[in-house]
Amino acid sequence: MRAAVLEAVKNLVIKDVPQPEPKDDEVLIKVKACGLCGTDSKLYNGDYSANIPVILGHEFSGEVVEVGKDVRNLKKGDRVVVDPNESCGACNFCRSAQSTFCQNLSAYGVLRDGGFAEFVVVGEKGTYKMPAGLSFDAAAFSEAVSCAIHAIDRAEIKVGQSVAVIGGGTQGQMLVQLAKIAGAAEIIMITRSQEKLDLARNFGATQSICASGTDVTKKVLEITENQGVDLSIEAVGSSETVEQAIGLVKRGGRVIVFGFTPEGQKASFLPFEVLFKELTIMGSWVNPYTFPRAILLLAGKKIDVEPLLSERIDLDNIMDGFKLMMDKPKGFMKALVYP
Ligand SMILES: [Zn+2]
Ligand SMILES: [Zn+2]
Structure with missing residues (x-):
């Protein structure tokens, strides 16, 4: 064969x-x-x-x-x-x-x-x-969707919360759709490509920020009345965007490290920010127990x-x-x- x-x-x-x-x-x-x-x-x-x-x-x-x-x-x-x-x-x-x-x-x-x-x-x-x-x-x-479902499970989004998704690739676009299903009121897509921003809008993003040449953090603060979002999901896999994800959330917020950063690559953060904002920073690794739900969402066309x-x-x-x-x-x- x-x-x-x-x-x-x-x-x-x-x-x-x-x-x-x-x-x-x-x-x-x-x-x-x-x-x-x-x-x-x-x-x-x-x-x-x-x-x-x-x-x-x-x-x-x-x-x-x-x-x-x-x-x-x-x-x-x-x-x-x-x-x-x-x-x-x-x-x-x-x-x-x-x-x-x-x-x-x-x-x-x-x-x-x-x-x-x-x-x-x-x-x-x-x-x-x-x-x-x-x-x-x-x-x-199914596998890609099941991994995104695990990130949403980890995030424990509450109905009406705000979410920033960094990265407009396949996973980012699925995360937008799942965040919508999970009841997020504000879904902000952050990516460099205009096509991906438009796609995310079609999938349910309420705001889109073009990441090139923009102060992303400032924009997110403007959208959220200087609070930051409840949840940010990093779906790029780079140190820069992991660092950015931490800066976007409000006090008490949650950060999901979902993108696949190369093994051995480091990112830096301010321990005081984690302390003062009482941040929860979580990884989301593959797809435990989410595969059957991914199949049902795809078969029911809830995820496009x-x-x-x-x-x-x-x-x-x-x-x-x-x-x-x-x-x-x-x-x-x-x-x-x-x-
Ligand atoms: Zn894969
Ligand atoms: Zn085992």
């Missing part, structure tokens, strides 16, 4: 590899769509470590073509989507309802082979049947991903997708790969 194998940092090879065989508790899936995500470019560039060599691709949907003999709830022909973050269920974190920190996590497309391939083998427990109205394309967004799908790419041309992600041309949001 054809597959895109990360053989070394900055060396993704599209080649023929043996088709995998499912173990007793696994299913073989024919991949229908697999999202290309910022994490993939971080893995490609070595900003985050993969278990090299590995087939990348962690946001995939497809059809079950073979089932192991111990699989109980899936059968050949089922349309499925996969939660790539598979916890073991047996370590101390898993047993304390913190599967996100599982010590034996097997992340598809990062630590074990993923969906940039014609076929992928996945454990039954990470495989979800797709509801009838959910397309393979929309389903491929259609405007976020800007490119459809064949597996053999996957490097074009990586190039788009790195060059970020105007209007580009997300690409799906079709093996």
Whole structure:
């Protein structure tokens, strides 16, 4: 079968590899769509470590073509989507309802082979049947949506609160939609691109701030009567925007560090500001227990991903997708790969 194998940092090879065989508790899936995500470019560039060599691709949907003999709830022909973050269920974190920190996590497309391939083998427990109205394309967004849901869960938005989302990429646009669903009264999108600001407005942002050449903090203070927002979510993944996120919240406010900053990169903050404002600064890591809700939101069209799908790419041309992600041309949001 054809597959895109990360053989070394900055060396993704599209080649023929043996088709995998499912173990007793696994299913073989024919991949229908697999999202290309910022994490993939971080893995490609070595900003985050993969278990090299590995087939990348962690946001995939497809059809079950073979089932192991111990699989109980899936059968050949089922349309499925996969939660790539598979916890073991047996370590101390898993047993304390913190599967996100599982010590034996097997992340598809990062630590074990993923969906940039014609076929992928996945454990039954990470495989979800797709509801009838959910397309393979929309389903491929489930993981991205589930991560954004976790950030919103962590944030504990109260109806009527104000939220600033820094970053207008796919995740930022989903966060805007989820903040709206969660009942935020003021949703401020902060990003550099006018297209992304417009998109966020369509998704429910009440204010948009173009981040280039603007004093963002001053603007947010103007909008919020000099108070700052209840919540800021950093969805860029840079030191600069993490620092900015801290400065945007009011006293008693909450900051969610959600963007994927390169490992080892530092940001600075004023301890007095954290003290005086009684800030809560929280990380939001992957998607514990949020996958079923992501599927329901997508199937019910409560989250609209259609405007976020800007490119459809064949597996053999996957490097074009990586190039788009790195060059970020105007209007580009997300690409799906079709093996
Ligand atoms: Zn992803
Ligand atoms: Zn575990």
